[in-house]
Amino acid sequence: xxxxxxxxxxxxxxxxxxxxxxxxxxxxxxxxxxxxxxxxxxxxxxxxxxxxxxxxxxxxxxxxxxxxxxxxxxxxxxxxxxxxxxxxxxxxxxxxxxxxxxxxxxxxxxxxxxxxxxxxxxxxxxxxxxxxxxxxxxxxxxxxxxxxxxxxxxxxxxxxxxxxxxxxxxxxxxxxxxxxxxxxxxxxxxxxxxxxxxxxxxxxxxxxxxxxxxxxxxxxxxxxxxxxxxxxxxxxxxxxxxxxxxxxxxxxxxxxxxxxxxxxxxxxxxxxxxxxxxxxxxxxxxxxxxxxxxxxxxxxxxxxxxxxxxxxxxxxxxxxxxxxxxxxxxxxxxxxxxxxxxxxxxxxxxxxxxxxxxxxxxxxxxxxxxxxxxxxxxxxxxxxxxxxxxxxxxxxxxxxxxxxxxxxxxxxxxxxxxxxxxxxxxxxxxxxxxxxxxxxxxxxxxxxxxxxxxxxxxxxxxxxxxxxxxxxxxxxxxxxxxxxxxxxxxxxxxxxxxxxxxxxxxxxxxxxxxxxxxxxxxxxxxxxxxxxxxxxxxxxxxxxxxxxxxxxxxxxxxxxxxxxxxxxxxxxxxxxxxxxxxxxxxxxxxxxxxxxxxxxxxxxxxxxxxxxxxxxxxxxxxxxxxxxxxxxxxxxxxxxxxxxxxxxxxxxxxxxxxxxxxxxxxxxxxxxxxxxxxxxxxxxxxxxxxxxxxxxxxxxxxxxxxxxxxxxxxxxxxxxxxxxxxxxxxxxxxxxxxxxxxxxxxxxxxxxxxxxxxxxxxxxxxxxxxxxxxxxxxxxxxxxxxxxxxxxxxxxxxxxxxxxxxxxxxxxxxxxxxxxxxxxxxxxxxxxxxxxxxxxxxxxxxxxxxxxxxxxxxxxxxxxxxxxxxxxxxxxx
Amino acid sequence: xxxxxxxxxxxxxxxxxxxxxxxxxxxxxxxxxxxxxxxxxxxxxxxxxxxxxxxxxxxxxxxxxxxxxxxxxxxxxxxxxxxxxxxxxxxxxxxxxxxxxxxxxxxxxxx
Numbered sequence: 001x002x003x004x005x006x007x008x009x010x011x012x013x014x015x016x017x018x019x020x021x022x023x024x025x026x027x028x029x030x031x032x033x034x035x036x037x038x039x040x041x042x043x044x045x046x047x048x049x050x051x052x053x054x055x056x057x058x059x060x061x062x063x064x065x066x067x068x069x070x071x072x073x074x075x076x077x078x079x080x081x082x083x084x085x086x087x088x089x090x091x092x093x094x095x096x097x098x099x100x101x102x103x104x105x106x107x108x109x110x111x112x113x114x115x116x117x118x119x120x121x122x123x124x125x126x127x128x129x130x131x132x133x134x135x136x137x138x139x140x141x142x143x144x145x146x147x148x149x150x151x152x153x154x155x156x157x158x159x160x161x162x163x164x165x166x167x168x169x170x171x172x173x174x175x176x177x178x179x180x181x182x183x184x185x186x187x188x189x190x191x192x193x194x195x196x197x198x199x200x201x202x203x204x205x206x207x208x209x210x211x212x213x214x215x216x217x218x219x220x221x222x223x224x225x226x227x228x229x230x231x232x233x234x235x236x237x238x239x240x241x242x243x244x245x246x247x248x249x250x251x252x253x254x255x256x257x258x259x260x261x262x263x264x265x266x267x268x269x270x271x272x273x274x275x276x277x278x279x280x281x282x283x284x285x286x287x288x289x290x291x292x293x294x295x296x297x298x299x300x301x302x303x304x305x306x307x308x309x310x311x312x313x314x315x316x317x318x319x320x321x322x323x324x325x326x327x328x329x330x331x332x333x334x335x336x337x338x339x340x341x342x343x344x345x346x347x348x349x350x351x352x353x354x355x356x357x358x359x360x361x362x363x364x365x366x367x368x369x370x371x372x373x374x375x376x377x378x379x380x381x382x383x384x385x386x387x388x389x390x391x392x393x394x395x396x397x398x399x400x401x402x403x404x405x406x407x408x409x410x411x412x413x414x415x416x417x418x419x420x421x422x423x424x425x426x427x428x429x430x431x432x433x434x435x436x437x438x439x440x441x442x443x444x445x446x447x448x449x450x451x452x453x454x455x456x457x458x459x460x461x462x463x464x465x466x467x468x469x470x471x472x473x474x475x476x477x478x479x480x481x482x483x484x485x486x487x488x489x490x491x492x493x494x495x496x497x498x499x500x501x502x503x504x505x506x507x508x509x510x511x512x513x514x515x516x517x518x519x520x521x522x523x524x525x526x527x528x529x530x531x532x533x534x535x536x537x538x539x540x541x542x543x544x545x546x547x548x549x550x551x552x553x554x555x556x557x558x559x560x561x562x563x564x565x566x567x568x569x570x571x572x573x574x575x576x577x578x579x580x581x582x583x584x585x586x587x588x589x590x591x592x593x594x595x596x597x598x599x600x601x602x603x604x605x606x607x608x609x610x611x612x613x614x615x616x617x618x619x620x621x622x623x624x625x626x627x628x629x630x631x632x633x634x635x636x637x638x639x640x641x642x643x644x645x646x647x648x649x650x651x652x653x654x655x656x657x658x659x660x661x662x663x664x665x666x667x668x669x670x671x672x673x674x675x676x677x678x679x680x681x682x683x684x685x686x687x688x689x690x691x692x693x694x695x696x697x698x699x700x701x702x703x704x705x706x707x708x709x710x711x712x713x714x715x716x717x718x719x720x721x722x723x724x725x726x727x728x729x730x731x732x733x734x735x736x737x738x739x740x741x742x743x744x745x746x747x748x749x750x751x752x753x754x755x756x757x758x759x760x761x762x763x764x765x766x767x768x769x770x771x772x773x774x775x776x777x778x779x780x781x782x783x784x785x786x787x788x789x790x791x792x793x794x795x796x797x798x799x800x801x802x803x804x805x806x807x808x809x810x811x812x813x814x815x816x817x818x819x820x821x822x823x824x825x826x827x828x829x830x831x832x833x834x835x836x837x838x839x840x841x842x843x844x845x846x847x848x849x850x851x852x853x854x855x856x857x858x859x860x861x862x863x864x865x866x867x868x869x870x871x872x873x874x875x876x877x
Numbered sequence: 878x879x880x881x882x883x884x885x886x887x888x889x890x891x892x893x894x895x896x897x898x899x900x901x902x903x904x905x906x907x908x909x910x911x912x913x914x915x916x917x918x919x920x921x922x923x924x925x926x927x928x929x930x931x932x933x934x935x936x937x938x939x940x941x942x943x944x945x946x947x948x949x950x951x952x953x954x955x956x957x958x959x960x961x962x963x964x965x966x967x968x969x970x971x972x973x974x975x976x977x978x979x980x981x982x983x984x985x986x987x988x
Contacts (some may be wrong), residue, residue: 004938022944022954026905029953030924033906050988055924069932 009072025066028648031056060385068391081398088399092371096403098768099367103407103454105761106360108414113353113754114442115415116422117346119435125259125335126435128199129293134300135337136166136290136307141326148290149322150276151283152329153191155314156290162303162331166292168274173263174245175537175730176231182537184730185227185245187270188262194271195222197293198262205239205254212274217677220273221250226257227269245272247538260610263338263432264289284320291334304331321660322583338431343749344830349826352503352758357446359499361453363765366492368400368458374681393459400458403449405430408443416445425753427746448774489773490809496769496815498820500762501850505821507755508830508842513833514748522741523674523684524574525613529704529737530711531573535697535730547697550726555605557721558705563714566706568608569691572600573702575740576733584636584687585656586644587664599640600676600686601657603694609635609671611704617641619651619669621784626690634665638805639684641670657687658695665689678744679834704737711736751831763850766813767857774806785865786873794864802865806858814847888932892973893920902943902961905931908983917932931956939965940978 012019031052056062068077089096115260124130130838134157138146141552153168160166169190171801177185188194192213201207202222212220221243223232232238242249251273276282294303309328319325339346379392398840426433534554541547551569558567572578582601588594602608606623609616626633634655645779654664665687674686691698703722707714718733735743742749779787785798825837835842883936896909897903908931909922934940947953958966 005936008936025952025956027924027946029904029951030906030909030928032951033904033953037906057923060929065925066928066932069929070936369917399879655955 005071008643009070010297012070019041020067023063027056027059027063027066030396031059032607033269041510056874077394078398082402083396084395085402086397089402090789095367095371099364099403100407100410101769102360102363102367102765103404103450104410104414104870105765106357107310107408107411107443107450109761110357110446111411111415111438111443111760112418112422113349114446115419115439116426116436117350118439118442119432120430121339121343121346123435125263125338126259129296130199130335131574131710132164132294132296132298133199133331133334134195134303134331135293135334136292136329136331137337138286138311139328139330140324141328142324146327147286148288149284150278150288151318151320152311152314153288153290154283155840156292156310159310160292160306161300162286162294162306163292164295164450165193165196166289167191167197167826168276168288169194169264170274170288171268172272173535173732174270175535176271177244177537177728178231182728182730183231184268184535184732186265186267187272188265188268189274190271191274191276194291197291199293200256200260202254204236206253207254208271209275213275215275215277217273217275218250219245219250220253222254222256222271223252224256224262224269225260228255245270248751251342255699260267261432261434262292263334264433266432284322286322292331294331300331300333307331314478327413333487336561342427342430342747344827347752348506348827348831349751351641351824352506352755355447355499355503356758356761359496359762359765362492362496362499364450364454365456366489366496366769366772368454369460369489369492370772372460373776373780381678393463396458397455400454401451404447404454405762407450411447412438412443424804425750427750428743429747437830486777489776493766493769493773493809494813494816496762496766497810497850497854498562500759501765501814501817501846502820503755503759503762504846504850505817505842506825507752507759508835508846509825509828509832509835510748510755510840512835512839513831514745514752516834517679517745517748518741520675520679522574522673522679523614526737526741528707528709528711529612530707530714530734531737532703532704532715532718532720532734533573533575534569534701534703535732537730538728540726541699541729544697544836548700550693550729551605551691551697551701553725554722554729555703558703558718558778561705561714561717561721562706563651563709564705564718565708566607566611567718568611568704569605569701570608570704571691571694571698571701572676573704573740574612574674575678575737576702576735576745577677578702579677582658582687583660583836584640584685585660587656589653591648592644595644596660597640597643597685599703600683601635602686602688603698604688605691609688611706612674614674617670617672618649619667621671622688624691627692630693632663632665633668635669636667637672637673637684637686638670639673640686641667643685655687657689662695665693679741702733711738720851748831748833766850767853770809770854771857771860773809774802775864777805778802778861778865780867780869782873785868786870789868790874798864798868799862802862803855803858806854806862810851810854810858814850817850818843818847884907889973890922891971892966893922894927894930894934894971898940898956898958899963899966902955904953904955908956921973926951934962938962 026693031049033051034055035045035048038051039045053059062636088767122385122443125133127133136148138144138152140402148168153166156163167190167623169188172187172189174185174187178186191210192208192210195201195207198423198666203225205222208220208222212218223238228234228238233770238252238255243252244250262646291628292303292595308329311327315323315325315327350442382392383389415438423433423436426436536547541550555567555569558564572580580601581598583596584599585596586592586594604622606626609621619635622633622635634657636650645653650667650670653667655667656664671688675681676686677683691701703718705711705714705718715734720735722729722731746790785801788798788801789795821843822838829837893912894908897908897915903911905924909924909927912922930944931940933948935942935956938968939959940956941959943955943957944952984988
């Protein structure tokens with residue numbers, strides 16, 4: 001049987017004329033036999049032939065049907081279909097380009113966003129059994145997070161049974177010294193178990209051992225593959241060699257594999273043992289991150305319960321002073337923990353791009369339906385000429401597939417560019433940004449969806465043409481349309497407008513949030529302010545007084561730089577992600593008991609408050625007199641003063657900062673509140689002391705410089721000023737305050753940028769949809785409009801007629817869209833800032849914009865309708 | 878033609894062709910006539926469907942086709958049942974009888 005199929009098919013392929021002749025002969029024979037039979041019943045030869053023809057039907061059609069049977073015909077007819085489809089599409093460049101661009105936009109944007117979001121939210125972390133890696137976190141009773149402590153890590157490590165191993169880590173920024181310029185590196189100090197928790201090990205060399213991780217243990221370091229190649233030429237002989245970090249020798253014991261992704265600190269390039277110093281009560285200092293690897297089969301929730309019980313037990317047994325008695329402890333999946341802050345924004349962006357994809361699909365459907373209506377005449381003609389039903393459907397499928405294919409190729413280009421743009425735009429806090437790449441699976445999925453929609457909407461007209469009344473279609477050519485179609489297309493336009501409105505409202509709300517955010521008073525003057533971090537790295541400055549002398553000299557040098565009007569040093573810089581919090585213990589007064597507040601501690605040079613232009617509210621600012629040996633003084637923020645003293649006078653009151661048995665500081669002044677962590681965060685309690693009165697010198701200080709003109713232009717001169725004092729000390733994180741300000745809102749701006757882009761795309765697509773439907777409707781109703789004009793309708797009436805049609809569609813779309821927006825903006829709630837998600841200004845503005853664009857889209861077809869000349873139209877009938 | 882004509886019941890055309898050819902080899906028009914005659918004009922065969930079906934059955938190996946010269950010096954294609962075709966006919970007949978009996982029982986039960 002198979003054999004026969006094969007042989008017959010091959011014969012047909014090799015000898016096409018022969019097979020064609022066979023089929024023709026057989027049909028001809030049938031015809032003649034039938035005619036003969038009719039003649040035998042007494043019909044005249046002509047009548048007999050006619051009767052036979054009637055019986056047989058369309059001779060060509062029959063011949064085609066018989067001839068088309070068989071597998072060998074498939075490729076040829078597909079190729080013919082493809083050629084014909086390409087020709088048809090070339091003949092309608094407007095339709096073709098709009099459809100392809102719409103498809104490409106929808107596909108490209110969706111693929112780009114999914115590609116970006118997938119590794120962050122959905123793909124598991126790039127480690128073996130990543131589901132077993134957890135973060136161990138502490139929550140204070142006020143809901144805020146605290147960093148972990150070494151003592152707690154120690155207790156967990158000894159007692160927690162749910163974990164295979166637990167590790168702690170903290171950031172480390174050593175300076176690599178050598179023949180070249182000193183280079184500041186990002187690294188981590190980790191407990192020996194860190195790489196075991198992640199489940200990775202060096203590609204050569206060895207992992208840390210418990211014996212490396214003790215105070216004054218050996219100085220050993222593991223390098224990243226990138227650092228090893230960049231600074232050491234990828235030479236494997238590096239193992240066992242010493243490198244100079246912060247003026248100390250470290251022995252290289254291993255190099256990580258090239259693909260190692262360190263999700264806890266993506267820019268870290270080297271790792272050294274923590275070698276934690278437990279003296280002076282540091283065991284309870286909150287400045288470590290804790291992670292753990294669960295034993296196989298232990299659920300995260302169970303581990304979390306165990307950790308909480310253990311942690312609370314430790315707090316109750318030992319009541320360490322740095323712990324809130326009601327602190328809670330939990331183990332969370334590391335992936336959830338890493339994506340916690342960006343998850344709402346990413347999900348909202350994902351939702352937005354899905355809306356864009358839906359709008360693109362609706363638009364393509366609309367275009368294909370419109371085209372189907374225009375081509376009814378053509379289909380009817382082809383059916384009349386003997387085109388089979390199946391053949392017509394196949395032809396339309398081919399056209400839709402060709403469109404989808406070209407759209408897909410262009411869409412892929414959009415996706416590639418889009419992913420690059422996303423990575424470039426992405427806010428600095430985005431986890432796993434390095435793992436973002438164009439995701440082929442997502443692209444295939446999106447292409448599949450749009451192709452299906454293209455096929456479905458392309459098929460409707462074909463099926464209708466195949467079973468419809470061809471006679472009528474033939475007569476009326478392209479000028480008529482079916483009412484049902486017009487309703488479908490109107491519904492689709494309404495949907496488009498509604499979806500566009502949802503996107504516009506969302507981006508409008510984000511825009512208003514950002515406006516509100518930047519309208520927030522910072523508490524200082526950010527204009528023409530240059531900032532940088534000055535660190536101490538060499539043993540020459542190990543001595544405290546040497547460090548203090550270096551900073552004083554560096555500041556004096558910077559003040560001499562031409563163009564600098566003010567300069568000062570501070571231990572932490574607002575909006576730079578510095579976070580240095582202490583407990584401020586107020587002494588009991590006549591009216592109040594003793595109480596402790598969490599405050600930001602600023603150890604500053606005299607003149608800092610003036611340089612930042614932080615306003616003085618009461619008392620005096622810090623000055624040069626408040627030095628070593630002088631009475632200890634402190635300036636506090638007005639919120640702290642109000643919280644502690646309400647309307648009482650804080651001047652002269654005393655407080656201790658840090659250890660409760662430390663020396664007391666006397667309040668000499670009250671200054672305005674400052675935004676420290678971010679614009680959106682309200683955490684205004686702060687204390688300022690002079691650096692020289694603080695009990696130890698900070699080894700990392702931020703320099704703030706106010707210039708006369710462009711602050712950024714001062715950077716090289718200021719840096720040289722510092723290096724003129726000591727060229728070995730690193731100067732890093734050079735940025736203007738304006739830049740820090742923008743960066744502090746980077747996540748919101750990222751979301752806003754994407755939403756605006758999507759909303760704009762949606763607006764354009766919706767406008768195109770309205771225009772398309774109206775233009776089609778005007779073209780189809782030319783005759784009716786002509787009759788109206790002939791019967792006395794003025795141009796104005798006709799203009800109004802078309803405009804009314806368009807505005808009705810828009811109005812309905814807006815109504816549905818408003819309802820949709822009210823529901824959809826719930827997903828945005830966490831990203832809004834002091835704007836209600838029902839903000840009337842936004843809604844009104846968006847409706848106005850959409851209305852304006854819709855009117856514009858309506859006006860062209862309306863104007864065209866008004867130009868219809870009744871005489872021409874009626875004569876043409 | 879006593880009874881009104883109707884199109885061949887969907888799916889039975891193959892069976893009818895095989896049955897007709899089990900009596901003697903015929904060409905396309907002959908098969909159509911024979912089906913009309915035997916069914917007393919109840920079934921009217923669509924020529925396009927018939928010729929396509931013949932092509933299909935031939936390729937399936939149930940029919941053999943042979944060109945013969947006709948009286949007026951034209952070529953006509955005659956079809957004959959093969960052994961596989963005969964088996965297929967038996968199978969389809971059994972199947973059909975079973976179905977008809979089932980439908981008949983159902984109709985009787987209704988009445």
